[in-house]
Amino acid sequence: xxxxxxxxxxxxxxxxxxxxxxSAMDVMFEHLILRAAGESDLLGEDNADLRxxxxxxxxxxxxxxxxxxxxxxAALADAAVDEDDGPDEPPDxxxxxxxxxxxxxxxxxxxxxxxxxxxxxxxxxxxxxxENERLRAVLVEALAAAERLPAGPDADAVRDDLLRxxxxxxxxxxxxxxxxxxxxxxxxxPSKAG
Amino acid sequence: MDEDRLQVHLRDRLGVxxxxxxxxxxxxxxxxxxxxxxxxxxxxxxxxxxxxADHPEGAVVPVSLEREFQTFQALHxxxxxxxxxxxxxDDPAILGRAPFYVRRMVPGSASxxxxxxxxxEARRERIGVQFAELLAAVHTLDWRAAGLDAFMEVxxxxxxxxxxxxxxxxxxxxxxxxxxxxxxxxxxxxxxxxVPADVPRVSLVWGDVGVGNFIYExxxxxxxxxxxxxxxxxxxxxxASALWRGVDALLPRDELFAAYEKASGIRIDEERVRYxxxxxxxxYVCTSYPVLRDFSTGNTRDVxxxxxxxxxxxYCLDHGLRTIGY
Numbered sequence: 001x002x003x004x005x006x007x008x009x010x011x012x013x014x015x016x017x018x019x020x021x022x023s024a025m026d027v028m029f030e031h032l033i034l035r036a037a038g039e040s041d042l043l044g045e046d047n048a049d050l051r052x053x054x055x056x057x058x059x060x061x062x063x064x065x066x067x068x069x070x071x072x073x074a075a076l077a078d079a080a081v082d083e084d085d086g087p088d089e090p091p092d093x094x095x096x097x098x099x100x101x102x103x104x105x106x107x108x109x110x111x112x113x114x115x116x117x118x119x120x121x122x123x124x125x126x127x128x129x130x131e132n133e134r135l136r137a138v139l140v141e142a143l144a145a146a147e148r149l150p151a152g153p154d155a156d157a158v159r160d161d162l163l164r165x166x167x168x169x170x171x172x173x174x175x176x177x178x179x180x181x182x183x184x185x186x187x188x189x190p191s192k193a194g
Numbered sequence: 195m196d197e198d199r200l201q202v203h204l205r206d207r208l209g210v211x212x213x214x215x216x217x218x219x220x221x222x223x224x225x226x227x228x229x230x231x232x233x234x235x236x237x238x239x240x241x242x243x244x245x246x247a248d249h250p251e252g253a254v255v256p257v258s259l260e261r262e263f264q265t266f267q268a269l270h271x272x273x274x275x276x277x278x279x280x281x282x283x284d285d286p287a288i289l290g291r292a293p294f295y296v297r298r299m300v301p302g303s304a305s306x307x308x309x310x311x312x313x314x315e316a317r318r319e320r321i322g323v324q325f326a327e328l329l330a331a332v333h334t335l336d337w338r339a340a341g342l343d344a345f346m347e348v349x350x351x352x353x354x355x356x357x358x359x360x361x362x363x364x365x366x367x368x369x370x371x372x373x374x375x376x377x378x379x380x381x382x383x384x385x386x387x388x389v390p391a392d393v394p395r396v397s398l399v400w401g402d403v404g405v406g407n408f409i410y411e412x413x414x415x416x417x418x419x420x421x422x423x424x425x426x427x428x429x430x431x432x433x434a435s436a437l438w439r440g441v442d443a444l445l446p447r448d449e450l451f452a453a454y455e456k457a458s459g460i461r462i463d464e465e466r467v468r469y470x471x472x473x474x475x476x477x478y479v480c481t482s483y484p485v486l487r488d489f490s491t492g493n494t495r496d497v498x499x500x501x502x503x504x505x506x507x508x509y510c511l512d513h514g515l516r517t518i519g520y
Binding site: 016017019020021024025027028031133136137139140143144147162163164165166167169170173174177178180181182184 | 219220222373374375376377379380383387404438439440497498500501502504505506508509511512515520
């Protein structure tokens, strides 16, 4: 589809808005190609990193078991490592049909929309995606819990560890979304030599 | 945009019975709202008008179109050059969609491509100086005299200067949840933890500042555009926006600052500029990411919104996390 867009459709477009829409389609195709190739592995890596890092922070939280402010973090760490609902291996390709965009799906698939999910035939998420969303929700809660920790080196270390996890996670997502980035600033053209 | 209905409406509002819309085109770029340019001719008439309207799916920014119109109206005739806003309407019977407003188009170009064409260094430097001086004019404007406080909230203390805006953008983000986004939560927490406590003055803040958001003709800036994010706040936020969008490609940063400080008497505070750099990243996420929810509700099927909803947030979160040290 991308090839046809680039070689047949785009060259024939004269209207500026139509060209703009076509270029958006082109980069969306590039994004989807990356996701098809790499999303499963990245999800597995992300899920493992989330469980491992949150689990380790839970150990630090349990060292402060006598301080109430640390209890939520311990509980969240337990939630991260205990509820392993699904495998991290890549889902069966016949089950994980990509985005509903190919079909005339009715509006309102219900619940929280997951724009980056791999969606199964019945609109269900594959287990790795569902687990990733669950773990990210735990991480969001952990970040909030870390904000409420009393000042001290362990609290600082926890916050730092969580932000480094956030950075690693974002880097995995950026690997798939970079083609979609939009420039907000000028791109200075190089001066001609001489 | 219904060209026939537009023609009828313009004939009526401008009082030119033989008015003809000779050319109507949608502006490419800029996703907050739709911008259309209508070239009209008739007895005593030959100009291009700008039409602003919310997308049929709704506005991307959590600011009413009417407020944008009011901002243009308030600024017209002041030291801040803007296009003349003519009228606003919230009647869907006129064009089949509403709200919308009409303003005169200022002749010139907003093109960054043309401005940065090879060989234009001297022009860019002159424009860079003017940019700094016009930003000074924005920040030293007597906003009370201009009537801006009639529709813009006035911060009551230093912390409110940032928090009023942060609250507004975060409300928009939370109103249409998509999926858990830890990077955004981290950024928002940092912004709340580091709210500037010392803000010497409350100024009119342009909001969406950068190359592409002013009109130039030759080597002169003739109008400032894109006022939908304007508010009363910290002038350092505009510098954060300007630098975020690469205005220092016109002129080196220290020269921009020197021109601004000389024209405004306002000292640049680079710590607050850094704060607002991360703020602007979060702001862009707050406006763009929720757009993705419209796909699950069936409110949109526009691929340009899909790109906006995915491309902008991850770019900004990547930039924002780096700004705060990660």
